[in-house]
Amino acid sequence: MNHLPGLDLLRALAIVWVMLFHSFLVGGLGADFAWLSRFGWAGVDIFFVLSGFLIGTQVLQQLRRSGTVSLGGFYARRAWRILPAFSAVLALYVFFPALREVPGLQPWWQFATFTMNLLIDYERNPAFSHAWSLCVEEHFYLVFPLLAWVLSRRASVPRFLAVCAAVVLGGVALRGATWLHFAAIDPPRNWFIEEIYYPTWMRLDGLLVGVMLASLRVYRPQGWERLQQHANAWLLGGALVCAVAFWLFRERTGLLANTLGWPVLSLGFGLLVFAGAGRRSLIGRWRVPGMAWLAAISYSLYLSHKIALHLVHMWLAPSLQGSRVLLFLSYALAVLLFGALLHYAVERPFLRWRDRRLGVPASSSSHAAAQCD
Structure with missing residues (x-):
């Protein structure tokens, strides 16, 4: 897929938004700027829609060309894309407890097997808990190519739409029933995080919307182009739908948010991704300086930003309390430096090594991290 400034912008905004949200670990942004971080958790859902669209496009294009998917090649590319940087950060969390933003950490094997989001004891072991979304993505990578291949054997628009509707309605029903059950018994643990927010089967809306966009682009290219004329x-429309979703999420842990909120939010982000996936919209037409770089290192930033925040909080914050601006700049600089170090020292070399092995042209590997690679 060609380099798309709109998707760079969305990915960059998503990672910045997530990091602003996690600033609560170091005391937050203050009352005047709390609005910047209040909905920052939704940055993860932008990533889900982007992943569904980009990975979905990659898999579906292969299916359309050859009628099959090279599972070995797909899983190998995903492994070399994800595991090196993830393993490096996991090693830091396991072997250097002083780097953890909070003391408690789930057993290492739950991270290594990407089951942490299903087994976590959040009250006692919240360190590196943001890896939950990576677990969801890994489950998607594992299942989606197989499911897409099975559905392609007897492909039809009604069958595809029926599957999509079943996923959306099933998610609404499952989250609603789970919420009602645990709200009634109110167990002495963070059941919202453990039973609704983290489990993979509760968070399929964004990935599904991305896959639906990919299906439209691959199987109905003329329709895609007609719709892109009104990007x-x-x-x-995406901005307005997102506004409705944030209204639904005004009580983030409430029943309304966790039934209807997720599909509405995913739809809103899906419309933004659709607009950014071409060059006719405002966000798709203009390159915002720095966004492509932030998008390229966003994975490393996501993995490492809590460590960087913690280090500044421990080492520099006590001496900078008199200047909130300087303190904020210190946090931002540390996060960028730590993420860039992880990207250039670990993530990028492994991507280049992988691409040499697979014979990918050098010109296409430079943007791999920011797009569908």
């Missing part, structure tokens, strides 16, 4: 209208 700015879809961009505005």
Whole structure:
């Protein structure tokens, strides 16, 4: 897929938003700027829609060309893309407890097997808990190519739409029933995180919307192009749908948010991704300086930013309390430096090594981290 400034912008905004949300670990942004971080958790859902679209496009294009998917090649590319940087950060968390943003850490094997999001004791072991979303993505990588291949054997629009509707309605029903059950018994643990927010089967809406966009692009390219002619209208529509979703999420742990909120939010982000996946919209037409770089290192930033925040909080914050601006800049600089170090020292070399082995042209590997690679 060609380099798309709109998707770079969305990915960069998503990672910045997530990091702003996690600033609560170091005391937050203060009352005047709390609005910047209040909905920052939704940055993860932008990543889910992007992953569904980009990985979905990659898999579906292969299916359309050859009628099959090279599972070995797909899983190998995903492994070399994900595991090196993840393993490096996991090693830091396991072997250097002083780097953890909080003391408690789930057993290492739960991270290594990407089951942490299903087994976590959040009250006691919340360190590196943001890896939950990576677990969801890994489960998607594992299942989606197989499911796509099975559905392609007897492909039809009604069957595809029926599957999509079943996933959305099933998610609404499952989250609603789970919420009602645990709200009634109110166990002495963070059941919202453990039973609703983290489990993979509760968080399929964003990935599904991304896959639906990919299906439209691959199997109905003429329809895709016709819709892209009105990209700015879809961009505005996406912003309005997101506003409705954030209204639903005004009580983030409430029943309304965790039934209807997730599909509405995913739809809104899906419209933004659609607008950014071409060059006719405002976000798709213009390159915002620095966004492509932030997008390229976003994975490393996501993995490492809590360590960077913690180090500044422990080492520099006590001496900078008199200047909130300087303290904020110190946090931001540390996060960027730590993420860039992980990207250039670990993530990028392994991507280049992988691409040499697979014979990918050098010109296409430079943007691999920021797009569908």
